[in-house]
Amino acid sequence: MPEVETSNATDVVIxxxxxxxxxxxxxxxxxxxxxxxHAVDDLNxxxxxxxxxxxxxxxxxxxxxxxxxxxxxxxxxxxxxxFLNRDVTCIHSAQDRKWLHSKSQMIFQxxxxxxxPRKTIFDIVSExxxxxxxxxxxxxxxxxMDILNRVGISPPDTFLxxxxxxxxxxxxxxxxxxxxxxxxxxxxxxxEPTSMLDVSIRTQVMTxxxxxxxxxxxxxxxxxxxxxxxxxxxxxxxxxxxxKMVEYGKTEEIIQNPLxxxxxxxxxxxxxxxxxFKRKSIQIKGGIGKAIDPPKRCRFYERCPFAKDICAKExxxxxxxxxxxxxACFLYSKN
Amino acid sequence: MRPxxxxxxxxxYYNTRAGIVKAADDISFTLAxxxxxxxxxxxxxxxxxxxxxxxxxxxxxxxxxxxxxxxxxxxIVKLNDEEINKIRWAGIAMIFQAAMNSxxxxxxxxxxxxxxxxxxxxxxxxxxxxxxxxxxxxxxGLDPKxxxxxxxxxxxxxxxxxxxxxxxxxxxxxxxxxxxxxxxDVIVQDMILKEMAKIQKKLNMSMIYISHDIAVIAEVAExxxxxxxxxxxELSDAVTVFKKPAHPYTVGLMSSFPSIHGEKKKLVTxxxxxPNLLNAPxxxxxxxxxxxxxxxxxxxxxxxxxxxxxxxxxCFHPQNLRKQVxxxx
Numbered sequence: 001m002p003e004v005e006t007s008n009a010t011d012v013v014i015x016x017x018x019x020x021x022x023x024x025x026x027x028x029x030x031x032x033x034x035x036x037x038h039a040v041d042d043l044n045x046x047x048x049x050x051x052x053x054x055x056x057x058x059x060x061x062x063x064x065x066x067x068x069x070x071x072x073x074x075x076x077x078x079x080x081x082x083f084l085n086r087d088v089t090c091i092h093s094a095q096d097r098k099w100l101h102s103k104s105q106m107i108f109q110x111x112x113x114x115x116x117p118r119k120t121i122f123d124i125v126s127e128x129x130x131x132x133x134x135x136x137x138x139x140x141x142x143x144x145m146d147i148l149n150r151v152g153i154s155p156p157d158t159f160l161x162x163x164x165x166x167x168x169x170x171x172x173x174x175x176x177x178x179x180x181x182x183x184x185x186x187x188x189x190x191x192e193p194t195s196m197l198d199v200s201i202r203t204q205v206m207t208x209x210x211x212x213x214x215x216x217x218x219x220x221x222x223x224x225x226x227x228x229x230x231x232x233x234x235x236x237x238x239x240x241x242x243x244k245m246v247e248y249g250k251t252e253e254i255i256q257n258p259l260x261x262x263x264x265x266x267x268x269x270x271x272x273x274x275x276x277f278k279r280k281s282i283q284i285k286g287g288i289g290k291a292i293d294p295p296k297r298c299r300f301y302e303r304c305p306f307a308k309d310i311c312a313k314e315x316x317x318x319x320x321x322x323x324x325x326x327x328a329c330f331l332y333s334k335n
Numbered sequence: 336m337r338p339x340x341x342x343x344x345x346x347x348y349y350n351t352r353a354g355i356v357k358a359a360d361d362i363s364f365t366l367a368x369x370x371x372x373x374x375x376x377x378x379x380x381x382x383x384x385x386x387x388x389x390x391x392x393x394x395x396x397x398x399x400x401x402x403x404x405x406x407x408x409x410x411i412v413k414l415n416d417e418e419i420n421k422i423r424w425a426g427i428a429m430i431f432q433a434a435m436n437s438x439x440x441x442x443x444x445x446x447x448x449x450x451x452x453x454x455x456x457x458x459x460x461x462x463x464x465x466x467x468x469x470x471x472x473x474x475x476g477l478d479p480k481x482x483x484x485x486x487x488x489x490x491x492x493x494x495x496x497x498x499x500x501x502x503x504x505x506x507x508x509x510x511x512x513x514x515x516x517x518x519x520d521v522i523v524q525d526m527i528l529k530e531m532a533k534i535q536k537k538l539n540m541s542m543i544y545i546s547h548d549i550a551v552i553a554e555v556a557e558x559x560x561x562x563x564x565x566x567x568x569e570l571s572d573a574v575t576v577f578k579k580p581a582h583p584y585t586v587g588l589m590s591s592f593p594s595i596h597g598e599k600k601k602l603v604t605x606x607x608x609x610p611n612l613l614n615a616p617x618x619x620x621x622x623x624x625x626x627x628x629x630x631x632x633x634x635x636x637x638x639x640x641x642x643x644x645x646x647x648x649x650c651f652h653p654q655n656l657r658k659q660v661x662x663x664x
Contacts, residue, residue: 058520168608198377199547200605203591207604225520228550228593232602255595269525271550272596273589275573279554279596281525287490288520 012082013187013219014070015046019079021062021069025292038291039065041243043079044318047187052213052220054234054251056227056266058288062243063223067189070221071104072097084186102132105180107190111172111197115164121148121175122160128183147178152208170201174208181212191223206233227270231255239263242291242299245318249325259327261304298330306331338365338405339508339541340389340427345402347381347388354614358384360565362402363639366509371535371542373556373573375549375588377609381565382545383432386511389543390429391419407508425455428507430498432514438486438494445472445482448501455505471500476530492523499531503538510535513545528555549592553577561585564610564620567639571646581642581653583625619651627652 021040024033039062047053055063068074070081072091081089084103091097105128108114115124125144129135135143141160148156151174164172173193180188190209194202210233213220222233230237230251237254239247239262247260258264261284268281284303291299298304298311310330318328347359358381366372374382387393389404391411404411406426411419431437439447445468452464459467469479475496486494495515502510515531516524532555535542546552552559553573560570561584569582580586587605594600607624610616619625622632631651639649 058522170608198609199549199588200377200591201608203602203604204606206593207602227521228595231595231599232593252599265522267595269521270595271525271528271548271554273550273553273577273592273594274596275553275556275577277553277596281529283526284522287492287523 011049012046013049013084015082016043016070017080017082019043019066019069019081020077021065021074022077035293038243038294040069041291041294043245045238045245045248047219047221049186049219050217051236052222052234053236053238054222054224054230055238055240056224056230057240058225058266060242060288060290061240062291063240064191065243066240067106067191067221067223071106071189072100073106098132102128102183103185104187104189105183105185107173107176107180107188107193109192109195111169111176112164114176115172117164120161120163121153121167124164124175125179125182128179132183134183143182144178147182148175150212151175151178151181152204153178168201169197170205173197173205177205177209177212181216181218184216185218187219187221189221189223192225193222194229195224195226209233227255227267239266242288242294244299244328245326246300246329247325247327248318250323253323253325257325259321259325259332260300260329261306261331262300298328338367339407340366341403341405342385342389343403343405345385345388345404346400347384347393348398348400349394350396350398351613356612357565357615358397358612359388360615361639362567364560364567364570366541366543368508368541369535369539370558371532371544371556372558372560373552374543374545374560374562375547375552376562377547379609379612380562381612382562383513384565385562386429386513386543386545389511390423390427392423392429421455424451424502424507425505426507427509427511428502428505430502430510430512430515433518438497440486442485443483444486444489444494444497448497448504451501452504467504468500471503472497474503474534475500476526491519492527495519495523495527496530499527499534503534506538507540509541509543511543511545514547515544516551517546517548524551531555549588550594561588564615565612566620566649567647568621568649569647575646579646581646581648582621582650583627584621587624619649 019040020042022036022038025035025037026033043066055066057063069076072088076089088100122144126140129140145156148159153159153171153174194205197205224230234251237251238245241262247254247263258267265282265284272279284305286303296315297313298316301307301311308330316328316330318326319333320326321332342362342364345359345362349356349358362385376382388399399412406422438444448468449464452459452467468482472479477493477496516527519527544552544555556573559573559576560567563584569576569585576585580589590603591605593602605624610620617636618634619632619637622628637649637651639647642648642653
């Protein structure tokens with residue numbers, strides 16, 4: 001297994017080694033789990049300060065599980081997560097947990113469900129400060145107003161005592177972003193933050209997030225199924241398929257020069273907003289399955305138009321094919 | 336070509352306790368035999384209301400207050416319930432939004448399609464309809480053996496294919512597809528769109544695609560209508576709408592969509608939010624968000640006019656915009 005090369009340790013925000021997350025599949029209410037869904041299987045990567053990485057893949061590929069495991073909303077099955085040079089794989093004390101969540105935050109997909117309908121906007125946005133015991137009421141109010149102003153909820157004082165149902169979808173997602181950013185986190189995971197929003201609002205929220213990322217020097221993991229959005233938002237793209245990272249590289253490199261057959265198919269299937277552009281799409285067979293106790297072979301084997309004998313026998317490793325472009329496919333291995 | 340469907344000055348309003356919601360306000364378009372049209376707009380712009388008016392599947396508080404919908408020369412608006420029932424499904428079929436969840440979970444998928452056939456064609460025997468469903472399954476790329484499975488045994492893409500088979504079951508002249516691929520993954524979406532376009536060509540049907548995604552519409556539609564706040568603001572063939580847009584909203588919509596093809600460009604955002612259609616104002620509804628709005632736009636409603644052959648726009652200053660865009664480029 002090729003280890004992740006260790007770079008300057010100070011600017012690595014989060015580093016993941018052999019991360020695994022399995023979910024037990026129970027066949028009956030009291031039955032012991034005999035099978036496991038390999039939602040995330042052996043991920044290795046690191047994110048440096050200020051980088052934006054997009055996790056891309058179809059539904060069920062494990063991208064949300066990865067995001068939640070990184071923030072320790074899920075307990076990892078195996079592997080090691082190092083966050084700001086501290087091992088956070090096992091959290092033993094409430095203090096450690098508090099520290100972790102003061103530095104890392106998550107923005108969820110659906111702003112209609114992620115905001116508590118019984119709480120006011122002030123309660124929602126100030127809750128992280130409440131948890132962290134930060135400041136008195138005056139200071140909290142000022143901070144909430146500042147961050148609301150920054151995310152484009154203005155004038156903020158007219159929104160403080162409103163409830164989520166009084167806000168539009170775009171405004172709600174802005175509030176959700178404000179809640180995530182009020183503690184000045186170093187690291188944010190955004191899970192499809194714009195997929196529930198309207199077209200014209202979506203661009204507004206995307207532009208806002210780009211500005212905030214640069215302004216606050218945040219490290220960002222952006223989870224999306226939309227490659228066009230990933231291209232716009234991210235510096236690096238990581239393509240996932242059934243719990244495995246199949247390709248990783250600089251955004252333009254992945255878009256212009258995809259190597260893995262799955263990435264090629266995925267990119268060729270994205271519709272292009274130009275009626276004169278004739279897209280050549282690569283046909284792959286079937287649909288995405290479930291990685292329940294998968295056999296030891298390439299997970300894309302059944303659907304791959306270029307599958308070779310070796311693909312059925314061994315699992316391909318993620319190897320570097322030059323300039324940080326990594327791909328897990330036997331078509332590109334030297335031997 | 337004689338149009339199969341002609342919508343003329345359609346006004347469909349909802350009466351609510353808070354006031355009148357003008358969901359479809361003065362909508363006019365035609366659809367020729369074998370033509371595919373895209374209806375694009377954000378949620379709440381009235382695109383589904385238009386399609387529901389065409390099917391006459393209206394909520395209790397919804398009224399068609401004005402206008403005509405001619406289907407093969409017959410005015411749908413004036414038909415009684417029995418007559419409209421004959422047109423539904425056999426004349427105009429619809430693929431509903433979130434169609435994947437519209438299958439009944441306790442009946443076999445094949446039986447649900449057979450039920451639709453038998454309801455409209457009482458002379459057909461059960462065996463004949465079963466044979467027809469098998470044919471339809473082959474047409475949409477499903478294995479006819481799967482007829483006797485229940486919906487939960489299908490994947491999302493397969494359910495969508497079954498729904499398409501169901502919409503084709505009575506040989507309709509028009510299919511209205513309301514967000515047919517929104518809940519699907521890209522690769523499956525691509526397959527379904529290809530399949531639908533192929534079937535449409537093969538059977539020479541007319542299609543109306545409804546979507547918020549201009550990229551999807553660009554792939555499948557020959558003619559595009561852009562809707563904003565209950566109005567069609569621009570209508571023309573696909574290439575004209577994409578290459579020579581004349582309405583500021585169309586331009587905004589195009590430039591706010593990230594694309595995977597070509598140069599990575601900066602996205603332009605449309606400021607503000609779509610208006611509430613409750614007691615909508617009498618002036619141009621895009622004026623509050625429009626960078627080119629003048630005094631005129633805040634006073635009157637622009638007319639829906641043909642600015643060049645087959646290019647309809649509802650804007651006071653389509654030419655100004657043209658100049659502005661060419662200057663920027």
